[in-house]
Amino acid sequence: xxxxxxxxxxQSALKKLTSKGKLTEKDVKDAMRDVRLALLEADVNFLVVxxxxxxxxxxxxxxxxxxSLTPGQQVIKIVNEELTELMGxxxxxxxxxPKPPTIIMMVGLQGSGKTTTSGKLALHLKKQGKNPxxxxxxxxxxxxxxxxxxxxxxxxxxxxxxxxxxPIMIAHEAVLEAVDRQFDYVIIDTxxxxxxxxxxxxxxxxxxxxxxxxxxLLVVDAMTGQDAVNVSQSFDExxxxxxxxxxKLDGDTRGGAALSVKAVTGKPIKFVGVGExxxxxxxxxxxxMASRILGMGDVLTLIERAQETIDEKKAAELEKKIRTQxxxxxxxxxxxxxxxxxxxxxxxMAMFPGVNAKKLSGLNLDEKQLLHTEAIIQxxxxxxxxxxxxxxxxxxxxxxxGSGTNIQDVNRLLKSYGDFRRMMKQLPNIEKAxxxxxxxxxx
Amino acid sequence: xxxKGWFTKLKEGLDKTRQNLSSRVxxxxxxxxDIDDEFYxxxxxxxxxxxxxxxxxxxxxxxxxxxxxxxxxxxxxxIKEILREKIVEILRSEEECEIAYPCVILVVGVNGVGKxxxxxxxxxxxxxxxxxxxxxxGDTFRAAAAEQLxxxxxxxxxxxxxxxxxxxxxxxxxxxxxxxKSRDMDILICDTxxxxxxxxxxxNELAKINRVIDREYGKAHKEVLLVLDxxxxxxxxxxxxxxxxxxxxxxxxxxKLDGTAKGGVVIAVKSELDVPIRYIGVGEGVxxxxxxxxxxxxxxxxxx
Numbered sequence: 005x006x007x008x009x010x011x012x013x014x015q016s017a018l019k020k021l022t023s024k025g026k027l028t029e030k031d032v033k034d035a036m037r038d039v040r041l042a043l044l045e046a047d048v049n050f051l052v053v054x055x056x057x058x059x060x061x062x063x064x065x066x067x068x069x070x071x072s073l074t075p076g077q078q079v080i081k082i083v084n085e086e087l088t089e090l091m092g093x094x095x096x097x098x099x100x101x102p103k104p105p106t107i108i109m110m111v112g113l114q115g116s117g118k119t120t121t122s123g124k125l126a127l128h129l130k131k132q133g134k135n136p137x138x139x140x141x142x143x144x145x146x147x148x149x150x151x152x153x154x155x156x157x158x159x160x161x162x163x164x165x166x167x168x169x170x171p172i173m174i175a176h177e178a179v180l181e182a183v184d185r186q187f188d189y190v191i192i193d194t195x196x197x198x199x200x201x202x203x204x205x206x207x208x209x210x211x212x213x214x215x216x217x218x219x220x221l222l223v224v225d226a227m228t229g230q231d232a233v234n235v236s237q238s239f240d241e242x243x244x245x246x247x248x249x250x251x252k253l254d255g256d257t258r259g260g261a262a263l264s265v266k267a268v269t270g271k272p273i274k275f276v277g278v279g280e281x282x283x284x285x286x287x288x289x290x291x292x293m294a295s296r297i298l299g300m301g302d303v304l305t306l307i308e309r310a311q312e313t314i315d316e317k318k319a320a321e322l323e324k325k326i327r328t329q330x331x332x333x334x335x336x337x338x339x340x341x342x343x344x345x346x347x348x349x350x351x352x353m354a355m356f357p358g359v360n361a362k363k364l365s366g367l368n369l370d371e372k373q374l375l376h377t378e379a380i381i382q383x384x385x386x387x388x389x390x391x392x393x394x395x396x397x398x399x400x401x402x403x404x405x406g407s408g409t410n411i412q413d414v415n416r417l418l419k420s421y422g423d424f425r426r427m428m429k430q431l432p433n434i435e436k437a438x439x440x441x442x443x444x445x446x447x
Numbered sequence: 448x449x450x451k452g453w454f455t456k457l458k459e460g461l462d463k464t465r466q467n468l469s470s471r472v473x474x475x476x477x478x479x480x481d482i483d484d485e486f487y488x489x490x491x492x493x494x495x496x497x498x499x500x501x502x503x504x505x506x507x508x509x510x511x512x513x514x515x516x517x518x519x520x521x522x523x524x525x526i527k528e529i530l531r532e533k534i535v536e537i538l539r540s541e542e543e544c545e546i547a548y549p550c551v552i553l554v555v556g557v558n559g560v561g562k563x564x565x566x567x568x569x570x571x572x573x574x575x576x577x578x579x580x581x582x583x584x585g586d587t588f589r590a591a592a593a594e595q596l597x598x599x600x601x602x603x604x605x606x607x608x609x610x611x612x613x614x615x616x617x618x619x620x621x622x623x624x625x626x627x628k629s630r631d632m633d634i635l636i637c638d639t640x641x642x643x644x645x646x647x648x649x650x651n652e653l654a655k656i657n658r659v660i661d662r663e664y665g666k667a668h669k670e671v672l673l674v675l676d677x678x679x680x681x682x683x684x685x686x687x688x689x690x691x692x693x694x695x696x697x698x699x700x701x702x703k704l705d706g707t708a709k710g711g712v713v714i715a716v717k718s719e720l721d722v723p724i725r726y727i728g729v730g731e732g733v734x735x736x737x738x739x740x741x742x743x744x745x746x747x748x749x750x751x
Contacts, residue, residue: 045501047680050492114703115559115676146598147591154590154612198706225559229498229680231708238707252558255643257682280558280588 010258011297013042018083018298022076032064032079039083047229047260052090052267060086084294090263091290096272099219099246105137105182107190107215110249111208111239112223114196117251119148121223121277122193123155124285125249128275129189130161137187139178140165141211142195152193159282171195175211192217199238212243219246221274224261226253232261233268240269247274250288254278262293333389336421337381340374379407380417392418472530476523482515486523490530497711500681503718507533531745537714538741540723547668548578549627551635551660554700555653555690556674558641561702563592565674565728566636567599568736574603578633583623584609585616585656588640596638602733616640616652617659624663635667644689657694671696672725677703677710687716698725701739705729709748 017038021031036057043053063086064079100106108125110118119142126136138156140163142148149165156163164178175192182190194211197204212220222236222245239245248269250262253276266272273288381389383406388395395403395418404411472493479486487508494504507530514520514529552569556562566582573580582600584607586592593609600607608623620637627635639656642649660669673696675683690696701710704727713724724739 041501044495045681047498047682050496113678113706115561117559145595147594150591150594151589158590198703200705200707225676225678227557227676227679227682229678229682229708229712230496231498231678231706232680234707235678252643254645255557255682256645256685260680 010042010046010260013045014039014083014298017042018076018080021079022074024076027075027079029065032061035079036061043260043263046258046263047227047232049230049233049260049264049268052233052264055267056086056090080298084298087263087294087297088291090267091288091293092266092272093290095287095289096247096274097287098274101218104186104188105179105190106188106219107179107182107192107217108219108221109192109194109208109212109215109217110221110223111194111243111245112196113198113225113235114145116196116223116225117277118142118196118223119151119155119193120280120282121221121249121251121275121285122152122191123159123161123282124277125221125275126156126161126189126191127159127282128285130159134188135186136161136189136191137178137182137185138163139175139190139192141171141174141192143168143171143174144195148193148195155282171207172210172214175215179215190215199235199242205238205242208243220244221247221249222271223249223251224265226250226259226261226276227255227257228261233264236265236269236271240271245269245271247272249273249275249277249285251277254284266290331425333381333384333392333421337378340377376407376409376413377417380404380409380414383407392421472527476527479523482521482523482526487512490526494711497709498680498715499711500684500715503537503715506718507537534714534748535741535745537718538724538744540717540741546634546670548633549635549664549666550633550668550670551624551627551637551664553637553639553657553660553669553671553694554674555639555671555694555696556641557643557686558589560641560674560676560679561728562586562641562674563595563599563638565672565700565702565726565736566596566638567603568728568733569726570599570605570636571603571733572736573634574605579631580605580634580636581623581627581630581632582607583620583635583637585619585623585638586640587612587614587616587619592638592640617655620656620659621663624660628664635664644686650689650693653690654693670698670725672698672700673722674700674702675710675713675716677701677712678706678708679712681712681715683712684715684719687720687722691720691722696722698723700724700726700728700736702728705735 017035020038021027021035024031039060040053040057043056044050048056060079060082063082098106098108110122110125112118122138126138129136138152138161140149140152142152149167153163153165164174164181166174166177171194178192179190181187192211192215194208195204197208199205220243222239224232224236228235236245236248248265248271250259250265250273253259253262262273262276273290275285276288278284278286380403383403384395388399388403395414400411400414404414407414472490475486475489475493479489490511491504491508494507495501499507510533511526511529515526520526520529554562554566554569563586570580570582580603582596582605584593584596586596587610590612593607593612596609597607608619608626610619610622616639623635623637626632637656637660639653640649642653644650657671660667671694673687673690675686679686687696687699699713699716699722701713701724704710710727716722717724724741726736727739727744728736
């Protein structure tokens with residue numbers, strides 16, 4: 005997941021502060037020097053970094069903070085607040101037309117991921133019960149139209165294309181058709197271009213003037229370096245963008261672009277793209293991202309993802325089973341499958357507070373392991389699944405053979421099932437603890 | 448529009464922002480009469496803004512300080528020359544890129560850096576030199592990737608070996624190698640799907656492709672080129688590191704230098720990993736992909 009390098013560095017810079025009972029101005033300044041380096045290495049724009057550390061220092065060396073009981077925590081709180089502010093404060097939503105269709109234009113450099121993001125956005129809207137139309141206006145890159153058509157086909161969203169004709173006319177005709185056929189959203193995929201290519205930028209301006217989009221989204225690769233600022237400024241000056249979509253956030257990028265773009269252009273990040281699957285688009289929440297960067301986890305996104313993938317009825321059933329301690333291996337299997345549906349494992353784990361993504365990579369969270377687990381359970385008889393205590397040595401041997409694994413694997417699974425059951429028994433207690441406010445997050 | 452020389456293009460590419468390295472350095476030099484800490488700090492800023500990265504910037508600054516102390520340089524004017532020398536020194540590579548035939552070129556990189564386009568240009572380039580070229584469409588993942596390569600193949604007059612979308616890329620490469628052998632090709636260029644370097648399974652897939660090449664085409668000279676986007680920041684180092692580990696990259700192609708990005712990260716990549724830069728791309732045209740020349744690159748970075 006993105007930001008892990010930054011998270012690690014930020015944590016170690018700030019740890020020096022929390023371990024001290026009393027802070028001096030020098031302590032804060034030293035920590036800020038480390039923070040500055042951490043941010044620069046993460047490709048945050050130089051000027052933004054300068055400004056950021058200055059603001060945090062100014063706030064942190066104030067009397068109240070230095071003399072409070074937990075000065076270190078207070079400084080972290082300030083860093084968290086300033087980071088959130090840097091990324092836009094609160095979540096920004098898509099601008100929607102008062103009367104459908106809402107017209108969205110996707111723009112950006114070559115290779116930033118416009119076509120894939122267009123598909124992801126269409127699927128995102130479709131999941132909300134909307135009716136989007138994709139428009140292929142990239143007439144330059146070989147096979148770009150073909151790519152959008154395949155993407156559209158996968159998610160069952162119609163694609164409007166007129167071959168390699170004038171993109172301005174294609175966009176115009178698409179909007180007319182959308183009105184005619186009552187689409188809610190029109191997503192226009194444009195060709196990638198350099199922000200300094202006057203001719204190509206004029207083409208975008210012409211499309212904009214012809215179709216009057218309600219939203220122009222600039223697609224930016226999260227791995228972009230210091231140049232992210234130049235790019236977004238130029239696109240914004242020419243077109244007046246409404247927001248930014250940050251893509252490829254599942255790399256190990258430190259995501260500095262995310263921290264700079266809003267600060268420099270004033271335009272919010274509206275979505276982030278993760279993963280190659282078309283489901284991988286999420287609304288951007290500055291406050292959650294800030295706590296992720298500081299290693300404080302992102303419980304809210306975790307819950308939302310769980311809600312999206314987990315069937316409520318099944319969840320209720322499961323809860324009952326857990327309460328009455330009738331949780332079988334079959335249920336365990338179902339759980340695993342649902343967790344897998346929530347996205348890449350390391351990605352999910354990184355959302356837990358206090359989990360250091362860097363340490364996770366040592367754990368080797370291999371998706372294939374889950375497949376093995378599934379195979380093992382599926383090689384058991386129904387009786388074995390409901391009553392695992394009957395699984396003796398000869399049964400283990402048979403199960404290992406049937407699933408193409410070995411006995412150690414089977415043992416490991418049975419052990420983790422046991423652990424899981426024990427953990428589940430304690431679940432009601434945790435719930436109570438949360439209600440009483442005893443179960444606290446690290447910050 | 449008159450056809451511009453490629454050096455002019457490179458210069459133009461690196462010259463687009465007013466705040467380029469050189470003019471910023473000049474400004475600083477003009478502003479300061481003494482070499483003091485503040486002067487160094489401003490220079491540091493310029494390098495970091497060009498994506499040179501913290502580590503490499505520190506290394507360069509240390510070298511500058513040493514030279515200044517040793518030679519008792521009191522006036523900032525000389526600094527620019529030293530800076531330039533140092534960067535050329537970092538970028539220059541000892542070994543020449545010599546290709547023996549038959550040759551197989553494996554092209555790798557993260558998503559969207561311009562692998563397929565680079566392959567199209569490389570194919571045209573070798574073809575124009577009179578070589579017999581074959582392309583393997585190893586990107587079986589992205590929608591329409593093979594079609595995109597097909598268009599490039601037609602433009603260059605080069606055949607493309609491809610399978611259906613979603614098939615095993617190693618199988619495509621295997622077939623292409625057999626075809627290259629039986630048709631007696633000089634150069635086989637293998638495309639691969641863009642992959643983020645931290646995806647373990649995808650990197651394993653790449654290792655498998657690499658193994659297939661070694662096993663089936665061991666007698667061919669092998670080059671593994673990593674394509675880097677000039678707009679990429681410090682992540683490029685991590686990309687180069689991991690790709691080097693998995694497939695042993697032998698060179699770098701730096702693309703999209705015609706924007707405002709200065710591609711300073713290649714200085715960091717070369718300095719930290721010692722992988723030579725082989726080609727740079729400064730435009731959309733076939734002729735805009737050129738062998739890398741450290742002197743010309745730094746000259747374009749610094750000249751007015």
